[in-house]
Amino acid sequence: MSGAASWSFREEDASRIGALLDRLLAESSARTALLVDRAGQMLATAGQPPRFDPITFATLTAADFSANDQLARLLGENEFGALFHQGEKDSLYLADVARRVILVVLFDNSTTLGLVKLRVRGIVGELSRVFLEMFARDGAGERGRPGAGVERGFVGEAEDEIDRLFGTSGRG
Amino acid sequence: MSLINYASREVNCKLVYYGPGLGGKTTNLEYIYEKVAPASKGKMISLATETERTLFFDFLPVDLGTIRGFKTRFHLYTVPGQVYYNASRRLILRGVDGVVFVADSQLERMEANLESMQNLYDNLAQHGLDLTRIPFVIQYNKRDLPNAAPVEQLQEALNPGWPVEDPARQRLTPDPARPGEPLIRQVDETWIERVAYFEAAAVRGDGVFDTLRAVSKMVLKTLG
Numbered sequence: 001m002s003g004a005a006s007w008s009f010r011e012e013d014a015s016r017i018g019a020l021l022d023r024l025l026a027e028s029s030a031r032t033a034l035l036v037d038r039a040g041q042m043l044a045t046a047g048q049p050p051r052f053d054p055i056t057f058a059t060l061t062a063a064d065f066s067a068n069d070q071l072a073r074l075l076g077e078n079e080f081g082a083l084f085h086q087g088e089k090d091s092l093y094l095a096d097v098a099r100r101v102i103l104v105v106l107f108d109n110s111t112t113l114g115l116v117k118l119r120v121r122g123i124v125g126e127l128s129r130v131f132l133e134m135f136a137r138d139g140a141g142e143r144g145r146p147g148a149g150v151e152r153g154f155v156g157e158a159e160d161e162i163d164r165l166f167g168t169s170g171r172g
Numbered sequence: 173m174s175l176i177n178y179a180s181r182e183v184n185c186k187l188v189y190y191g192p193g194l195g196g197k198t199t200n201l202e203y204i205y206e207k208v209a210p211a212s213k214g215k216m217i218s219l220a221t222e223t224e225r226t227l228f229f230d231f232l233p234v235d236l237g238t239i240r241g242f243k244t245r246f247h248l249y250t251v252p253g254q255v256y257y258n259a260s261r262r263l264i265l266r267g268v269d270g271v272v273f274v275a276d277s278q279l280e281r282m283e284a285n286l287e288s289m290q291n292l293y294d295n296l297a298q299h300g301l302d303l304t305r306i307p308f309v310i311q312y313n314k315r316d317l318p319n320a321a322p323v324e325q326l327q328e329a330l331n332p333g334w335p336v337e338d339p340a341r342q343r344l345t346p347d348p349a350r351p352g353e354p355l356i357r358q359v360d361e362t363w364i365e366r367v368a369y370f371e372a373a374a375v376r377g378d379g380v381f382d383t384l385r386a387v388s389k390m391v392l393k394t395l396g
Contacts, residue, residue, distance in 0.1 A: 008176045014178075044179065157239045167385060
């Protein structure tokens with residue numbers, strides 16, 4: 001067992017992943033694609049900018065997927081690899097990527113669930129490969145130079161900000 | 173695990189408030205929500221039952237602002253304390269960077285505190301995490317109640333310490349908040365480490381920000 005580690009999402013990762021998401025949107029005619037990690041953090045978005053609060057969305061997506069994971073296990077399934085939420089106008093299709101990330105596709109009546117599913121299935125393997133490379137890179141970094149880290153001076157400045165924000169407000 | 177997103181220039185850290193049912197975890201978050209400047213807080217989400225008991229989690233994002241070009245944010249979560257919601261608790265711990273254990277100081281809740289602490293240890297282990305190696309603080313809440321147990325008794329039960337194996341860390345380490353009560357000290361031949369603790373009355377806000385400040389600084393140090 002170990003302590004918590006950090007991992008990084010670099011600009012080159014973002015451009016590789018962005019290109020895959022753009023292709024998915026073009027091929028499926030879906031509106032927006034989002035990647036959320038299982039801990040509830042938004043990693044990337046592509047297509048039409050979301051009209052909702054992305055932080056809240058990421059948290060609830062991760063919770064939704066995790067809860068359904070447990071449901072799958074109750075049924076004796078290893079996992080539900082994908083989930084579908086149908087709305088009157090907008091619908092969501094969620095798929096697992098490398099067991100650590102969730103791909104969310106937001107689409108409306110201008111396409112069909114069948115097409116979205118088909119295109120997602122095609123892209124998930126490619127996304128998984130990119131993420132597995134990223135995890136391997138940051139994991140390897142832990143032995144020597146941290147694979148993910150902030151620049152010198154960040155921690156000190158962040159601590160000052162914590163004192164400002166959590167110091168005085170608590171004494172109000 | 174904290175995520176450093178170089179593409180969107182963001183650092184996100186996840187803090188989880190853990191502890192027995194009705195111990196004050198949600199109250200901590202509500203107080204933080206109430207007091208933090210509007211520009212620094214996001215929407216608070218509570219997935220609760222109709223009787224306001226936490227069913228899945230409460231969530232509050234708090235922004236530290238932009239530091240060295242990175243938008244820095246803490247995601248604060250609570251877990252449901254009731255024993256039978258263990259599946260939910262385990263899910264919320266996924267990717268955690270720091271933990272606050274909110275203990276209920278009332279004498280009659282001692283057993284529930286102990287059970288929840290053991291449950292925290294076990295659930296973290298299932299995620300491959302060791303409670304003694306991640307940022308972790310204890311908050312003794314409800315100090316304002318007449319039936320609150322003495323802090324010494326709570327410390328003995330919930331924060332007895334664990335042996336320090338790493339020779340580099342085997343040295344007297346003071347608790348910055350409490351002179352005279354070291355976090356690492358030698359007992360007979362063994363070096364023992366305890367975690368920092370805070371006394372609180374979360375309904376009044378006492379100790380809430382002291383606790384949050386301490387755990388968030390510990391998490392930041394793991395990023396450096």
